[in-house]
Amino acid sequence: RVALPDLKSALEKAVKARGETYSQITAFVCYWDDDDARAQEDGETFSHMMADLFGVASQTFVMKHENPFPGWDLGDRLHQEVSSKHRICKPTLFFFFYAGHGIINQEEKICSMVHHRS
Numbered sequence: 870r871v872a873l874p875d876l877k878s879a880l881e882k883a884v885k886a887r888g889e890t891y892s893q894i895t896a897f898v899c900y901w902d903d904d905d906a907r908a909q910e911d912g913e914t915f916s917h918m919m920a921d922l923f924g925v926a927s928q929t930f931v932m933k934h935e936n937p938f939p940g941w942d943l944g945d946r947l948h949q950e951v952s953s954k955h956r957i958c959k960p961t962l963f964f965f966f967y968a969g970h971g972i973i974n975q976e977e978k979i980c981s982m983v984h985h986r987s
Contacts, residue, residue, distance in 0.1 A: 892959035896927040908968035
């Protein structure tokens with residue numbers, strides 16, 4: 870977990886990067902519906918922080934554990950979100966927040982969302 874002041878500071882730096890003026894800033898939050906690591910709480914905290922501190926709206930996507938291909942649904946939703954921002958043809962900052970378990974592959978530097986089925 871990252872302390873809220875540290876996250877706020879990092880996000881402020883990203884928003885102000887290179888003096889760029891963004892016409893739109895948005896956030897996308899996702900987590901598993903049956904996560905045991907308080908992911909929903911973390912996602913809600915992030916969404917509230919973005920709204921309260923920066924006036925940024927968040928979209929939330931809850932991945933269903935019974936879905937055999939959750940990546941397809943997540944990919945479709947992300948495509949919709951990014952495409953809608955791209956259509957405005959102005960600088961846009963898009964935050965992606967995943968709350969939950971994951972694996973980092975050090976060789977390829979890939980973070981994979983992991984869901985353990987029981």
